[in-house]
Amino acid sequence: MSIKPKRCAGILGAGREILTTRQMRAVEQAAMDSGSVTGLQLMERAGATAAEQLLIRWPALATGAGAVLILCGPGNNGGDGYVVARHLARKGCQVRVAAMAPPATRDARAAAAEWTGPVSDLAPAGPGQPIALCVDALFGTGLSRALAPEIAGLLRAIGASGCPIAALDMLSGLCADSGRVLGDQPLPEAALTVTFHRPKLGHVLGDGGTLSGRVETCDIGLEPWQTAAGDSALLAGPAPALLKRAGHKYSHGHALILGGGPGKGGAARLAARAALRAGAGLVTLAVPAEAMPENAARLDAIMLSTIDEAASLAWLLRDSRLNALCLGPGLGLARARALVPEALRAGRPLVLDADALSAFADGPDVLFAQMHRAAILTPHEGEFARLFPDLGRMLRDGRDKGPAPSRLDAVRMAAARAGATVLLKGPDTVISTAEGQARIAAATGAQAAPWLATAGSGDVLSGLITGLLARGFAPLDAAATGAWLHAEAARRFGPGLIAEDLAETLPQVFRSLAD
Ligand SMILES: NC(=O)C1=CN([C@@H]2O[C@H](COP(=O)(O)OP(=O)(O)OC[C@H]3O[C@@H](n4cnc5c(N)ncnc54)[C@H](O)[C@@H]3O)[C@@H](O)[C@H]2O)[C@@H](O)CC1
Ligand SMILES: Nc1ncnc2c1ncn2[C@@H]1O[C@H](COP(=O)(O)OP(=O)(O)O)[C@@H](O)[C@H]1O
Numbered sequence: 378m379s380i381k382p383k384r385c386a387g388i389l390g391a392g393r394e395i396l397t398t399r400q401m402r403a404v405e406q407a408a409m410d411s412g413s414v415t416g417l418q419l420m421e422r423a424g425a426t427a428a429e430q431l432l433i434r435w436p437a438l439a440t441g442a443g444a445v446l447i448l449c450g451p452g453n454n455g456g457d458g459y460v461v462a463r464h465l466a467r468k469g470c471q472v473r474v475a476a477m478a479p480p481a482t483r484d485a486r487a488a489a490a491e492w493t494g495p496v497s498d499l500a501p502a503g504p505g506q507p508i509a510l511c512v513d514a515l516f517g518t519g520l521s522r523a524l525a526p527e528i529a530g531l532l533r534a535i536g537a538s539g540c541p542i543a544a545l546d547m548l549s550g551l552c553a554d555s556g557r558v559l560g561d562q563p564l565p566e567a568a569l570t571v572t573f574h575r576p577k578l579g580h581v582l583g584d585g586g587t588l589s590g591r592v593e594t595c596d597i598g599l600e601p602w603q604t605a606a607g608d609s610a611l612l613a614g615p616a617p618a619l620l621k622r623a624g625h626k627y628s629h630g631h632a633l634i635l636g637g638g639p640g641k642g643g644a645a646r647l648a649a650r651a652a653l654r655a656g657a658g659l660v661t662l663a664v665p666a667e668a669m670p671e672n673a674a675r676l677d678a679i680m681l682s683t684i685d686e687a688a689s690l691a692w693l694l695r696d697s698r699l700n701a702l703c704l705g706p707g708l709g710l711a712r713a714r715a716l717v718p719e720a721l722r723a724g725r726p727l728v729l730d731a732d733a734l735s736a737f738a739d740g741p742d743v744l745f746a747q748m749h750r751a752a753i754l755t756p757h758e759g760e761f762a763r764l765f766p767d768l769g770r771m772l773r774d775g776r777d778k779g780p781a782p783s784r785l786d787a788v789r790m791a792a793a794r795a796g797a798t799v800l801l802k803g804p805d806t807v808i809s810t811a812e813g814q815a816r817i818a819a820a821t822g823a824q825a826a827p828w829l830a831t832a833g834s835g836d837v838l839s840g841l842i843t844g845l846l847a848r849g850f851a852p853l854d855a856a857a858t859g860a861w862l863h864a865e866a867a868r869r870f871g872p873g874l875i876a877e878d879l880a881e882t883l884p885q886v887f888r889s890l891a892d
């Protein structure tokens with residue numbers, strides 16, 4: 378079968394699906410079972426496209442200026458390494474191959490047999506043998522336990538020498554399903570990870586988000602068999618519905634943000650402004666009477682209303698045009714305990730964040746018993762561990778063997794328990810409905826947005842999601858699109874970002890979507 382030119386496209390590759398190792402194996406197996414392609418042909422495509430990517434990123438290698446050291450493991454990841462070695466050598470690169478063990482699979486043996494150059498034992502490069510690039514082909518999706526200390530030590534020494542590391546499929550030592558480093562040996566950061574067909578969860582979750590470096594997802598001809606993966610988590614991204622179509626302000630919804638007492642209003646104002654910038658037709662901030670003067674002095678387009686107690690919220694909610702609520706930012710714990718049950722009783726789409734979650738940390742089941750499917754909980758890691766202590770522990774412990782439990786596993790279990798959509802914040806924001814439909818908003822690798830780690834940015838996220846709920850987005854779409862918008866605004870604004878800048882950067886993001 379002829380090998381067609383490969384397409385590689387950043388982390389997104391051909392689609393937004395992000396796969397588990399089991400799904401990836403199912404796709405490969407379906408392809409091989411069809412008789413259209415063999416495992417060895419897939420390995421050839423993977424190695425050839427990876428070699429192309431390496432030369433795109435490090436073109437000087439082809440002049441033979443510096444050596445490429447390829448570390449090969451015993452499995453098919455090592456097999457890919459031998460294919461890369463052959464292709465790079467053919468392009469004029471100085472290639473050295475070091476194997477940690479002989480190839481142990483049929484395909485890896487066949488690929489190794491095609492490499493006619495020498496193969497040395499695994500050992501750090503000695504003095505006088507400068508290495509321009511290290512290709513890590515030790516382990517990929519088959520990693521099942523922690524790296525031996527000497528292997529992790531070798532990778533660290535290579536990283537510390539300043540030599541870039543390019544990982545084939547996964548940086549060795551990372552669990553491809555959770556992105557967690559198995560065991561307790563630190564790993565160096567890869568400059569580039571070349572993966573095949575679709576990104577894996579381990580490229581964006583946990584440590585993998587940082588350690589994978591830039592992720593290039595390359596086509597190896599498996600598209601016809603993608604359906605064998607079944608339902609997948611999707612990477613969050615821009616949604617066509619973000620752009621406003623014709624209509625009056627009420628056709629874009631009316632968001633109600635519940636705020637707290639005097640001197641504590643900043644968080645709710647940030648959320649309210651974000652809801653308005655996200656495109657809600659109207660936004661009302663409802664605060665206790667004593668907080669009215671402070672808020673009136675600081676708001677223009679956002680309307681103000683007084684809500685002192687649950688009864689006044691019930692009264693306000695007689696207006697059915699108030700179609701999305703946000704409770705939590707700056708709300709205060711006592712006010713949250715009083716207002717959250719009333720808000721949930723209304724059955725309308727709503728976001729519960731910050732104080733609305735902490736207020737129920739002692740008895741989360743009481744909260745879950747009142748939940749409905751249009752509710753979204755947006756905890757950060759601390760709030761998550763208070764609401765779901767066992768899942769918090771699961772994420773802290775249990776990374777000795779693969780697949781290690783992931784943030785996605787945890788958020789799926791949390792959403793099922795809560796009976797609502799749950800969004801767990803972080804550079805790798807993970808979102809699941811109660812039924813397990815999942816999205817990941819990755820602000821990692823080439824999509825990193827580290828300036829989001831700033832006070833109040835979580836309040837802005839709550840507001841964005843509420844604004845999208847008001848516009849009629851379904852809870853999962855509102856949460857995923859809101860998280861993407863949040864990170865995209867941060868990426869556009871860049872260094873120096875503070876929470877106030879996020880909503881003000883949204884017009885730029887929307888304009889770029891319209892272009
Ligand atoms: N299956 C296929 O058709 C394709 C697979 N490809 C490559 O194959 C890789 C998966 O190959 P494999 O399933 O063979 O798995 P790996 O090559 O990732 O490694 C599996 C081997 O390593 C051993 N092992 C696991 N953890 C270890 C540890 N900590 N220390 C020592 N040994 C350990 C396992 O017992 C097994 O022998 C992918 O990541 C990808 O690079 C690509 O060639 C594309 C096609
Ligand atoms: N390093 C990071 N990279 C990307 N996003 C981040 C990072 N750190 C925090 N965030 C995002 O910033 C927001 C912080 O929210 P939160 O912890 O609730 O803060 P606050 O309570 O101060 O608003 C979340 O949306 C989180 O996903």
Ligand SMILES: [K+]
Pocket residue numbers: 454513514515516517544545546547548549
């Ligand atoms: K690897």
